[in-house]
Amino acid sequence: MTFSVWLLVCFCGLTLGQEGLPQTEVATEIRSSFPDMSKFLIEFGAMKAKLEAVETNLKEKSEALETKLKEKQEVMETRQKETENQVLVLKKKDASNIAFSAATGGNGNIGPFNTDTTIIYRKLIINVGNAYNQHTGIFSAPVPGIYYFTFFYHAAGTQVVNLSLMKNNEIVVTTYDHKTSQDGADNGGNAAFLQLQQGDHVYVRMYANSHVWQTDHITTFSGVLLRPL
Numbered sequence: 581m582t583f584s585v586w587l588l589v590c591f592c593g594l595t596l597g598q599e600g601l602p603q604t605e606v607a608t609e610i611r612s613s614f615p616d617m618s619k620f621l622i623e624f625g626a627m628k629a630k631l632e633a634v635e636t637n638l639k640e641k642s643e644a645l646e647t648k649l650k651e652k653q654e655v656m657e658t659r660q661k662e663t664e665n666q667v668l669v670l671k672k673k674d675a676s677n678i679a680f681s682a683a684t685g686g687n688g689n690i691g692p693f694n695t696d697t698t699i700i701y702r703k704l705i706i707n708v709g710n711a712y713n714q715h716t717g718i719f720s721a722p723v724p725g726i727y728y729f730t731f732f733y734h735a736a737g738t739q740v741v742n743l744s745l746m747k748n749n750e751i752v753v754t755t756y757d758h759k760t761s762q763d764g765a766d767n768g769g770n771a772a773f774l775q776l777q778q779g780d781h782v783y784v785r786m787y788a789n790s791h792v793w794q795t796d797h798i799t800t801f802s803g804v805l806l807r808p809l
């Protein structure tokens with residue numbers, strides 16, 4: 581800028597007055613009146629632009645990173661689902677082999693007790709798939725499906741027999757024998773097809789004041805998976 585232009589700028593700045601000056605003219609005035617300030621403003625502007633560029637860059641990068649992470653997570657979730665499905669398929673295949681038969685074992689009466697109890701059939705005949713527990717008397721469905729259960733008893737005729745096949749807390753089927761002095765012994769039982777969910781419990785409840793006779797062969801509980809669902 582030549583000296584005359586500087587003068588002209590100063591003149592304009594003065595003649596136009598202070599109020600209502602357009603932005604560019606104020607800037608021009610400042611630039612002309614305070615050369616140091618003007619340098620500062622230019623540098624400040626450059627810094628601001630740089631900062632904005634950095635900010636934009638960071639934002640873009642973090643967004644890209646987030647998208648990548650999301651994609652990775654989706655891939656992992658899909659893989660996990662696939663694995664879970666495969667496990668279920670394998671379990672169902674394996675489940676075609678679930679069957680148990682057990683007798684009470686021992687020798688003599690079980691009961692009568694003054695509370696309801698679960699009969700524990702301790703003497704395993706078979707337990708393919710290990711879904712029946714010979715320590716608790718409870719069968720626990722390893723997979724959803726249609727199952728078939730039977731239970732038979734032998735007992736003295738002089739006392740009541742009162743048993744139910746239970747699904748969780750529901751009575752499914754019952755067998756009962758009256759107290760009589762005419763016959764020496766009784767044999768009875770019942771059976772049912774059941775649709776079970778995974779984890780459902782099936783067992784035989786012996787009601788209070790009833791009893792059964794136990795040996796390795798006579799009072800039994802059996803179950804088999806017919807078809808996984």
Ligand SMILES: *[C@@H]1O[C@H](CO)[C@@H](O)[C@H](O)[C@H]1NC(C)=O
Nearest residue numbers: 742743754755756757787788
């Ligand atoms: C078997 O026992 C249950 C529970 O005590 C009782 O409600 C039921 O009446 C008994 N069964 C028969 C046939 O009496």
